[in-house]
Amino acid sequence: MGKVTGFMEIERQPESYLPVVERVKNHKEFILRLEDGAAKLQGARCMDCGIPFCNSGCPVNNIIPDWNDLVYHGNYRAALDTLHSTNNFPEFTGRICPAPCESACTLGINEDPVGIKSIEHFIIDKGWENGWVAPQPSDVKTGKKVAVVGSGPAGLAAAQQLARVGHDVTVFEKSDRIGGLLRYGIPDFKMEKSHIDRRIEQMQAEGVVFRTSVLVGKDFPASVNNWAKETIFPEDLDKEFDAVILAGGAEQPRDLPVPGRELKGVHFAMDFLPQQNKINAGEKVKDQIKAGGKHVIVIGGGDTGSDCVGTSNRHGAASVTQFELMPQPPEQENKPLVWPYWPTKLRTSSSHEEGCERDWAVATKRLEGKGGKVEKLIACRVEWKDGKMQEMPNSEFEMKADLVLLAMGFVSPVAQVLDAFSVDKDSRGNAKASTEGESSYLTSAAKVFAAGDMRRGQSLVVWAIREGRQCARAVDEFLMGASTLPR
Known part of the structure; x- marks a missing residue:
């Protein structure tokens, strides 16, 4: 490494945020990228650790020590090339990935880990600013045609890789814009959609064709078909394409089967969040779900719940409370026990810092209201004994609730897609396909592959990119x- 003792001399410098009072006034990104000098110093903190566990901690196996060193030496163009060699879309991961690589950092055993995510963010933004991110069309065409169903990170990564080796790729998306859950699941204040738009332009220049408002499959319920204008059946794709990749998201939300669930004002998070993204894009949304002036309760303590908190604060909610069924995790993990794996510990997001009451080990018993509209939530405290959840005696309580958002995760992909292709499913309802051997990512249906959430279930953007890349190689x-594509 260029600065062998850098980790001993330089402290970790996180990216800075705009003040809360300023950032909650709009839905724009508020994280400030590292300046050049700060990025170089942070790159210098990467130690010559011998075995860089960050590589294996990162699902796409980013070559992290190499581009850290290149940034330290100011060779940003080479750092970008190294970053792109394993990750098609570092502007996505540099903004919304939880950075499992940092949990695996060797320096993190007894010090603050290297700020890998902030350096990645710096590299890719530097690349776009200098015009270094350019289309890479193939010099030859294979004559083979591939259909990609779903335009989230898995579908986009697979499409780009396959186009770059000369295949004719068409991406089908049921929504009116490309991006999948990146477009309509991630709030703009975490990732503005201009980052997706310029990648689409790059991929179109590389030969990828995008078709929006198209459902692929059959027998869809109205809730899935609300944006699509056209339906294409599997047999149509079978006739036109040499291979099909199913790369949709895990969009079947976990429901809350309690009395009062049917009351107005109780919504899935993915009914709430996409509407605001559409508004931000300049569209009109009829009967938008708004949190302004309301007492909001978010059920679910994960990232989607956090996104509901941040969006509700930007609407001007009177109060926001977030419930989690599991007990409160420790504030600091036991590093000798869990390193280099992803630790269970208390995580406070920027949305929580903007205003939110959080409570753990809480179960919802029922919802009550008048005139068909929710007014309060009845909950209780729970504890875990012998692996089972039990209600604590005399722990029932109620809270005022004008808007209840269900953010308890997703259970599976939309079944109508897999059923239409006659794809075998695993015990969780995902497409059954192995990642090993000669038939990796190939489903039980002839020439039909599956990747991302469609195959592994709800997961991270970085895992979706990895699966899209690996599936592209298999196809x-x-x-x-x-x-010749890398794995």
């Missing part, structure tokens, strides 16, 4: 007998 091998 290329299937079509050509061999592949």
Whole structure:
């Protein structure tokens, strides 16, 4: 490394945020990228640790020590090339990935880990500013055609990789814009959608064709079909394409089967969040779900719940409370016990810091209201004994609730897609496909592959990119007998 003792001399410098009072006035990004000098110093903190566990901690196996050193030496163009060699969309991961690589950092055993995510953010933004991110169209065409169903990070990564080796790729998306859950699941204050738009332009220049407002499958319920204008059946894709990749998201939300669930004012998070993204894009939304002036309760303590908190604060909610079923995790993990794996510990997001009451080990018993509209939530405290959840005696309480948002995760992909293709499913309802061997990512249906949430279930953006890249290689091998694409 260029600065062998850098980790001993330089402290971790996190990215800075705009003040809360300023950032909650709009839905724009508020994280301030590192300046050049700060980025170089942070790159210098990367130690010559011998075995860089950050590589394996990162699902796409980013070559982190290399681009840290390149940033330290000011060679930003080479750092970008190294970053792009493993990750098609570092502007996505540099903003919304929880950075499991940092949990695996060797320095993190007894010091603050290297700020890997902030350096990644710096590199890719530097690349766009200098015009270094350019289309990479293939010099030759194979004549093979591939359909990609779903335009989230898995579908986009697979499409880009396959286009770059000469295949004709068409991406089908049921929504009116490309991006999948990146577009309509991630709030703009975490990632503005201009980052998706310029990648679409790059991929179109590389030959990828995008078709929006198209459902692929059959027998969809009205809740899935609300944006699509056209339905294409599997047999149509079978006739036109040499391979099909199913890369949709895990969009079947976990419901809350309690009395009062049917009351107005009780919504899934993914009914609430996409509407605001549409408004931000300049569209009109009929009967938008608004949190302004309301007492909001978010049920679910994960990232989606946090996004509901941040959006509610920007609406001007009177109060926001977030409930989590599980007990409160420790504020500091036991590093000798869990390193280099992802630790269970208390995580406070920027949305929580903007205003939110959080409570743990709480179960909702029922919802009550008048005139068909929710007015309060009845809950209780729970404890875990012998692996089972039990209600604590005399712990029932109630809270005022004008808006209840269900953010308890997702259970599976939309079943109508997998059923339409006659794809075998695993015990969780995901497409059954192995990631190993000659038939990696291939489902039980002929020439139909699956990747991302469609195959592994609800997961991280970085895992979706990894699966999209690996699936692209498997499809290329299937079509050509061999592949030069990296895994």
